[in-house]
Amino acid sequence: MTLTEIGCCGAYCATCKEWKERTCKGCKMGYDTGERDLSRAKCKIKVCCIGKGFVSCADCPDIQKCQVINDFHSKKSYKYGKYKQAIEFIKQNGYDEFMKIADTWTNAYGKYK
Template sequence: MKNLIAICGLDCENCDARIAALTDDDDLREKTAKAWSELNHAPITPEMINCEGCRVDGIKTPFCETLCPIRQCALGKSFATCGDCPDMENCENVGAVHQSDPEAKRRLTGRV
């Protein structure tokens, strides 16, 4: 599995935070911070929009680094991704991601 597939199955390669970090695009950081603030009902600043990927070494957004319950769960269980977890099908946390992005589940399992 590509390292740019997040623990939950999201595609880090096409994530605006990663793209903004790699291209040093402040306009994209601003746009992404605004969208994510509205989506998450949380204050997200453009300075927080820097990430190289969930499963690769390097910078991460504060949420991805320490606050994401999915990432913390998988790391705590020593799983590379949720696809390694026998409880994935019944997990409410990753289930919410898979409902909003069915391709995320396919990336982890090879099926939907």
């Protein structure tokens, strides 16, 4: 697992079928090499996160006040709350601990020990 497999929003991309088959670049692949142009990205979360040089929104000191990520995490679906939980876990425990746990998941989110 690499940090590239952690979505800016807290999703764990490595479990996704499209990611595994390399038909999806996730929200990060290609921006570091110039293969993709961040100014053309439509996802406000991605533009902000990558533009500021963060691995995920967990790195942002202003996350509590961020309307974009908070609106996203507040959507009416179970997965959005789990993505928020991932960001909170990363903030508290770091990426290494997150990756140890997330590497056992079969979905873009999972349970914490």
